[in-house]
Amino acid sequence: MDEDFSRSGHLDGFARDNLPPRESWPALDLAATGLSYPERLNVVSELVDRHLAEGRGDRLAVIGPEENWSYAGLAETVNRIANVLTRDLGLVPGNRVLLRAANTPMMVAAYLAVLKAGGVAVATMPMLRAGELAYPIRKARIALALCDHRVVADLQATQALVPEFSTIVTWGDGALEGLMAQAGYENFTAADTAQDDVCLIAFTSGTTGEPKGTMHFQRDLLAICDTYGARVLKASPDDRFIGSPPLAFTFGLGGIVLFPLRIGAAIVLPEKTAPADLMLAIEEHRASVCFTAPTAYRAMLAQIEGRDLSSLRICVSAGESLPKATFEAWQAKTGLPLLDGIGATEMLHIFIGAPREKIRPGSTGLPVPGYEAKIVDEAGEELPDGTPGRLAVRGPTGCRYLADPRQARYVENGWNITGDTYLRDADGYFWYQARSDDMIVSAGYNIAGPEVEACLLIHEAVAECGVVGAPCPERGQIVKAYVLLRAGFTADAALAKALQEHVKATIAPYKYPRAIAFVTSLPKTPTGKLQRFALREMARAEAAAAP
Template sequence: MELRPSAHIDTFARDHLPPADQWPGLLLDLPGPRRPDRLNCGAELLDHGLERYGADRPAVRDADGAVWTYGQLRGHVDRIAHTLTTALGVVPGNRVLLRGPTTPWLAACWLAVMKAGAVAVTVLAAQRSRELATICEIARIRHALCDLRCTEDLDRAGVPGLRITTYGGASPDDLLRLAGEAPTSYEAVATSADDVALIAFTSGTTGRPKGCMHFHRDVLAIADTFSARVLRPTADDIFAGSPPLGFTFGLGGLVVFPLRAGASTLLADRGGPERLLGDIGRHRVSVLFTAPTAYRAMLGLLRDAPGRYDLSSLRRCVSAGEHLPAATWHDWHRATGLRIINGIGATELLHIFLSAADDAIRPGTTGAPVPGYEARVVDADLRPVPDGVPGLLAVRGPTGCRYLADERQRVYVRDGWNLTGDTYIRDADGYFRYVARADDMIISAGYNIAGPEVEETLLRHPDVAEAAVTGRPDEKRGTIVAAHVVLRPGVPRSEETVTALKEFTTAELTPYKCPRVFVFLDELPRTATGKLQRFRLRDSAQGAQGAQGAQGAQGAQGALQ
């Protein structure tokens, strides 16, 4: 398709879109509000939302109960946007890295980047310096807005030419101090609907992260499909959840969807299942976004302390990020009377594209295509397979995969379809049932973990000769990372060695990627040609404890909060 003229001065993002023949087929004839050629999603979500719902409506809440109205939120956003363009020299199309815990200020920074016509690259507060350096290299980032509490790893990344502006401190050049002197209104840059608004990074099976580029119209499309047609929020809803804004699951569920509906959102920078349950009662949360792991953990708390938590305000529960077992769905329904809206999404498609709500829910299935999307199950040659036969999930809709200058685009998009890497079965009634991942990606507590990335980290430790990483089933997290390690001669297979490897990986990787189990082996299983046989490691992992001199260890605390 032909792109509309860009408003970007820095054209790097558009210049590095995949070739037209590698794009997914897009279904753009959507119901809902008209989408003009000139479209700024930040202005649409905030300015136009304020016009529709009023300046005095609550918009954003923090963990301590402070509330910003839509008018106050726009004031903060516009001051930051002015500061970006005048004091910091950001021009439309520049990539701006955003880093910090989930707070109202992080959301305000994201909206300001949108209104300034720049490209947001939101990363996790827990990501380490090596990961940050790689992201900055791939996206050629020269500006960063960082919560003062999260600067250490970004400083250590040593990104050439990166200007880091912190917020939340007392220095004269703190972003919020600079913004305090800026005008209170800002006219959003008239970006094209086809201008890149954000680059979301996701791990690849090779370990090198992939940058997924999404347009301004894509941000609104996810609100006008899954949110409007399946979730169906109201302006009186209060959203909350555990996914960080560095994940598109969190960005959609905690920023885009509530603002599009004129609702409010709780952005709390501390969490855990117990805190999440408490927040529902304290803040009268009505819409909850989290992963199956958290629902299981909350069920345990509800069983252990019946009557302690007030969930009477809750009316919508959304689960994504990993497979939701039917048993978890039924247990939650029995405990709360609420039916979880299950769904599958992908960073490549920005948000959820298979789901079902209310009476359409069938526990144990993911659901049906979200209105606006199409899905099918295909074989390796992209031919649809009969209902009831497992195959590869193929999806297309108003959003789709556009990797930033990455040859893996050819793998993810074929003949106009996005191939998600999941094996599914389509039932005769049109519902889709999850089977397994089709690649070596590990999904733990809703987080994608590329095994090769963890392996490369382990191999940098002087005591490690070889390493292979697989997923191991786990009752609480769905899957955990198991590291199969061949140690160098003379290194003992001891708890001290396990501790050393734990500490090393924790210092190098985001905590949720770190191995939670270590298995020490004499050698890794390989074919005659030297290819690693991961399936043998997966099979042996079940009985490896003790059988092969394995040493189990709990890894770093996971990032799901």
């Protein structure tokens, strides 16, 4: 389908103008997927306002630690924030707005308000530090942010790094709430956006230390609901959705917000989402659909005795490879299979994953109806079944990087090349083999080894270092750093601890190296480049030899 941007509802054309060239987009035949959306589309009209128009305003929409909102209550909160954005803060359709908070009711409402006002949401994790926040703010040319007051300090520090980032409005301290309370702010007419207007820029973790901004259209947010949500998940309006992925991850956005709102179900947002807290919230609120990573399911298994998880009926696992042992242990304890799946920020959500009646333990599953997948070699030629190769996928969503030459590496001949090595069996099931790049996947978090290396290298004790993923039965992988010290420093436990604390204080704490090995040299090519594959082999051998 050819996009005609003359129909755009954006007054600020930045997002549209920074899409990659049309010929470098993945192939898309929306009609072939069985999906159809009107030319004029604002996704919030479908996710929220439609329920009021059809008489479901009294249905429970959001369950939070301190407040519960019906669909009517959610709609009014969204409208009030949208009015603040447009009337008080000067937002026009197409402006980007940074969002920073944990998974809270106000974060959901702020997200939806940006979309309803025709803005482009750029959500960020509250663990990111000022230096990490500066990159997406510069890249997406962001001037305005809405932020939970409890995590505003690092965002404020970013203003010294990016002077054009001029306005931060906080909630929880009364600032945003005071503006929202103004008379006449309870109603808001959704911006007249086109189905192919960009409404979301989601940043990847990045394999080189520079995240990529993935651009998604209004229709894309509905497409994942109407493919994976409707055809694989198959939840009902009576379900209550819960999960741990941050809303800055598209896995969390889809699973915890978009899928339930599309069908008029309820969202449960506990204050804490560590495995023990997640189980308590499932018990308390009788949650029935859970989205989290395999690591969390493993952790819950260790604490499940005495817990009542009988309300659960659908459990989705993604973010990292699901071990067959975890699948079997969870099913043995709960009677429920885990719905494995693979998605990508570039694809917005899960594109391979079997419905409950077609699960094969150990396999990621089948292409989600509406998507196609195949295994290709380095030349892009399809490989026979049973042969490992690069995973290629296409469907109603796909990669459109924000002004980034790496678009040409992700999209080849109209197919998205995900960076994963898979094989397909004779029955069409896809089996994960490994990541094809240097990304470390630890407890569901994507961590770029080069970024951790760059952080360690600014410490006075570090002369050189290499960072890779090391196998870990609990977390899938851990970040392991091989460090060559400068003269005058002692390789001991105290210095290892100091380096770990340095990383935690400089970049997001989850990225810190849980293992540090002090070495006298690092493997390099003849031209002096670090050989990370050699370090990965060392890490695997050391893990295998460990007692």
